[in-house]
Amino acid sequence: MQLSEAYETVDHALSAKKLLLVIGTCQVKYSGRATSKLAKGDRLVIVKSDGSFLVHQNKGLAAINYQPPKGRLSCELNDTLILRATRKQPRELLEVIFSKISFAGAYTINDDRSLQIFGTEKDLAKLLMQDLSVLEPGLTSTKQESKSKRGFIDIFARDKKGNPVLIEVKRRTAGLKAVTQLKRYVEETNKRKNQEVRGILCAPGISKNALIMLEREGLEYCRLDYDAHTSDTKIKGLIKKQKRLKEFFV
Amino acid sequence: MQLSEAYETVDHALSAKKLLLVIGTCQVKYSGRATSKLAKGDRLVIVKSDGSFLVHQNKGLAAINYQPPKGRLSCELNDTLILRATRKQPRELLEVIFSKISFAGAYTINDDRSLQIFGTEKDLAKLLMQDLSVLEPGLTSTKQESKSKRGFIDIFARDKKGNPVLIEVKRRTAGLKAVTQLKRYVEETNKRKNQEVRGILCAPGISKNALIMLEREGLEYCRLDYDAHTSDTKIKGLIKKQKRLKEFFV
DNA sequence: GCGATCAGCGGCACG
DNA sequence: CGTGCCGTTGATCGC
Numbered sequence: 001m002q003l004s005e006a007y008e009t010v011d012h013a014l015s016a017k018k019l020l021l022v023i024g025t026c027q028v029k030y031s032g033r034a035t036s037k038l039a040k041g042d043r044l045v046i047v048k049s050d051g052s053f054l055v056h057q058n059k060g061l062a063a064i065n066y067q068p069p070k071g072r073l074s075c076e077l078n079d080t081l082i083l084r085a086t087r088k089q090p091r092e093l094l095e096v097i098f099s100k101i102s103f104a105g106a107y108t109i110n111d112d113r114s115l116q117i118f119g120t121e122k123d124l125a126k127l128l129m130q131d132l133s134v135l136e137p138g139l140t141s142t143k144q145e146s147k148s149k150r151g152f153i154d155i156f157a158r159d160k161k162g163n164p165v166l167i168e169v170k171r172r173t174a175g176l177k178a179v180t181q182l183k184r185y186v187e188e189t190n191k192r193k194n195q196e197v198r199g200i201l202c203a204p205g206i207s208k209n210a211l212i213m214l215e216r217e218g219l220e221y222c223r224l225d226y227d228a229h230t231s232d233t234k235i236k237g238l239i240k241k242q243k244r245l246k247e248f249f250v
Numbered sequence: 251m252q253l254s255e256a257y258e259t260v261d262h263a264l265s266a267k268k269l270l271l272v273i274g275t276c277q278v279k280y281s282g283r284a285t286s287k288l289a290k291g292d293r294l295v296i297v298k299s300d301g302s303f304l305v306h307q308n309k310g311l312a313a314i315n316y317q318p319p320k321g322r323l324s325c326e327l328n329d330t331l332i333l334r335a336t337r338k339q340p341r342e343l344l345e346v347i348f349s350k351i352s353f354a355g356a357y358t359i360n361d362d363r364s365l366q367i368f369g370t371e372k373d374l375a376k377l378l379m380q381d382l383s384v385l386e387p388g389l390t391s392t393k394q395e396s397k398s399k400r401g402f403i404d405i406f407a408r409d410k411k412g413n414p415v416l417i418e419v420k421r422r423t424a425g426l427k428a429v430t431q432l433k434r435y436v437e438e439t440n441k442r443k444n445q446e447v448r449g450i451l452c453a454p455g456i457s458k459n460a461l462i463m464l465e466r467e468g469l470e471y472c473r474l475d476y477d478a479h480t481s482d483t484k485i486k487g488l489i490k491k492q493k494r495l496k497e498f499f500v
Numbered sequence: 501g502c503g504a505t506c507a508g509c510g511g512c513a514c515g
Numbered sequence: 516c517g518t519g520c521c522g523t524t525g526a527t528c529g530c
Contacts, residue, residue, distance in 0.1 A: 021271060021306050023357050033421075033508040034369035034478045041361030044269065046294070050309040058359040059300040061318055062525055065365070066311055068510080091479075092508080102357060107273050109308040111291030116412070118277065119284035121521065130335050152519075171283075171522090175504065180430045181520095207503060228284045228523085229341075283523040312510055316523080342523075371506065402505070421508090425519065431505095456519055478508085506527080515518090 005102040007077040013047065014073050020047040022083070023100035028055055028065050032049035032092025038064060044097055045083060047073060049109070053085040055096060067094045119228030125154040125169045127235050128202065128224070132157055132167075135200070135222060135238055139165060151214045152187045164189060165198045169224070173205035187218065202238070256354040263297065263356035264323050270297040272333070273352040278305055278315050282342025288314060292429075293418070295333060295346055297323060303335040305346060317344040332484040353420070369478030375419045377403040377485050378452065378474070382407055385450070385488055387474060391417060403435045414439060415448045422454035429464045436469065452488070 006022065012178035013151040015021035028038040038055075042196040043064070046054040053067040067085035071092075076082045081098040138160025166189060167183045178201060186199040201214060202224040214221055225237040256267035256272065263270035272295040280289040288305075293314070296304040303317040331348040382389040388410025405417035416439060418432045428451060436449040451464060452474040464471055475487040 019273070019295075023269070025357070028511075031479050034367055035481045035483070036365055036367040036508080037481070038365050039363040041363045042359040043361060044271075044296070044304065044359075048306075048308050048310070052309065052311050054311065056296065056298075057361055058298050059302065059319065060298070060526080061302050061304065061313070062507095062509090063311070066508085066510095068311055068508095069309065090508090103355060105353060107352060109273070109292040110306055111293060113289040113291045115286055115288050117284055117286040117523085119523085172524095173503090176434070177427075180434055181427075184426070184430050209503080229281050231285045231287070233285070233399075238330055238501085280523070286523080310511080312522095312524090316525095318523090318525080340523090344523095367508080369508080421506090423517090427519085460516075501530100503530085504528095505524085509525085510522090511524105512521085513519090515517105 001079060001101045001103060003081045003098070003101055006098070007075065007081055007099040009104040009106055010075045010081070010083065014075060016106070016108040018050040019049060019109045019230075021045070021103070021105045021107070022098070022101065023103040024098045026096050026098040029095045030093070032064050032094075033090055036065065040099070040124070042102070043096075047085075051093060053083075055094075065067070065094055065096075067092065076132060116231075118231040119226075121154070121169055121171045121173070123233050123237070124202075124224070124226060125167075127157040127226075127233065128167070128169060129155050135167075135202070136240065153189075159187070159198065163196050163198060164193060165200060167202060169199045170201070170203035171228075172203070173207060174203035174210055174221075175203055175207050176210050176213060178203065178206075179210045179217070179219065182214075182219055183217050251351045251353060253331045253348070253351055255328060256348070256351040257325065257331055259356050260325045260331070260333065260487070261352040264325060266356070267299040268356040269299060269359050271295070271353070271355050271357070272348070272351065273353040274331075274348045276346050276348040279345045279347070280315050280343070281338070282344075283340055286315065290349070292352070293346075297333070300320060303333075303344060305344075315344055315346075317342065322370060344347075362477060366481075368481040369476075369483040371404070371419055371421045373483050374421060374452075374474070374476060374485070375417075377476075377483065378417070379405050385417075385452070386490065402440075409448065410451035413446050414443060417450045417452060420451070420453035421478075422453065423457060424471075425457045425460050426449055428453065428456075429460045429467070429469065432464075432469055433467050460490060 027040045027073040030036040044056045050069040052069045054063040055065040070085035071085045074084045083096045085094045129141045142156045153166045154169045157165040182199045190197045199219040202222045221241040226235045280286040294306045297365045300319040302319045304313040305315040317335035321335045324334045326332045335344045381389045392406045403416045404419045407415040432449045440447045445494045449469040452472045471491040473489040
């Protein structure tokens with residue numbers, strides 16, 4: 001395909017805010033929050049009508065270079081065909097320099113539907129909150145997702161003794177981050193309430209290091225078995241880890 | 251475009267492991283780590299030769315549905331054209347059901363180049379380590395990114411008194427997470443070394459809450475001004491926050 | 501393979 | 516707008 005022919009397509013697509021696809025040999029330069037260079041090779045460029053700009057190699061899920069929506073788009077034809085996406089705040093420039101074009105096409109796309117998704121962390125927390133007694137007898141929920149000044153916690157509950165219990169739900173194997181996050185919430189709450197505050201981490205798994213740290217901090221872990229293969233996610237089981245040592249001596 | 255014609259293109263692209271583009275009206279179903287549904291609308295589907303499968307709407311940078319490389323791909327033609335990407339471990343299914351096709355194309359892409367990127371957190375840490383004295387007189391680096399049992403620290407140094415100093419570098423405004431991370435490293439090191447361990451957070455900014463927590467924990471903050479607009483990233487300035495209170499009374 | 505972390509993270513929700 | 520955090524996070528690197 002001639003560069004000039006591609007230029008017509010590109011220029012029209014940008015001004016008409018159509019979906020633009022370009023395949024060809026190009027080098028890519030990015031300068032902004034970071035700087036990157038990508039030497040000559042064949043890639044796919046996508047420009048969406050909201051200004052989203054994507055450069056894809058023929059492997060991997062993630063775009064190799066990109067520029068977020070709402071930027072300024074332009075194109076230029078000399079002995080190469082250049083596509084640019086710029087923005088200020090932060091000041092950034094993405095430049096794709098095509099020396100050869102295999103394909104260029106512009107399309108009108110009608111789509112007003114948005115994704116319905118099930119089995120998120122929020123969904124799991126909601127499910128769990130519906131019957132906290134399966135986690136521990138006497139546990140009653142106060143509120144879900146108290147998104148307050150200092151961070152947030154998934155479930156705020158009280159145990160049968162009336163002590164506050166913070167429950168953090170993770171949809172994946174919990175790591176050190178999850179434990180430090182829970183620890184921080186517990187410490188914050190502890191400071192505010194000046195009561196013994198418990199923290200329970202509910203996740204389908206926990207890493208070795210995370211478990212060590214969790215136990216050292218006096219926090220608790222509960223294995224959360226769930227199935228997210230259907231739109232009504234189900235909790236299949238809750239297996240509480242052996243209680244922390246000090247509880248044996250009460 | 252006829253569905254049957256598109257089917258030929260798709261089937262050929264999948265078996266020949268070409269880059270495949272399809273635009274058309276479809277609904278999308280996903281079941282696996284979560285479950286999602288996307289009602290009928292016009293979208294772009296990309297299948298890469300490594301098996302990466304992407305469904306894009308005409309807005310936003312991120313794919314609305316996807317499936318990672320190395321999965322199994324298949325297509326089927328009835329009164330609709332169905333593209334499937336499945337995998338086990340975890341067991342997942344992504345299904346795109348086309349009722350209409352606007353465009354389908356298969357391409358051979360040659361690209362063996364990879365991205366060179368500059369201005370990453372690692373780059374900043376390396377730069378900073380080259381002359382720690384600008385951060386504080388007498389500060390000398392021991393090693394970069396010393397790997398401890400739990401997580402990493404960017405720079406391990408000692409101050410003029412010989413006390414260990416852990417330096418965590420962030421390329422963006424630091425939040426609560428950065429502080430808790432540094433805190434954890436400092437605590438771990440403290441436990442191991444049984445010495446007074448200092449922690450310095452270097453970032454272009456810090457959030458209000460993060461600063462409060464940092465100061466309460468006796469950690470230090472240093473504003474890191476840098477310019478990442480060129481491939482040789484430069485540190486423009488380091489502004490140390492006023493030292494913590496207790497140092498005034500030494 | 502698991503584990504921990506970064507990412508030009510993106511995207512969303514809330515104050 | 517900033518702040519915080521989830522994500523079917525993905526991608527990378529060390530073990």
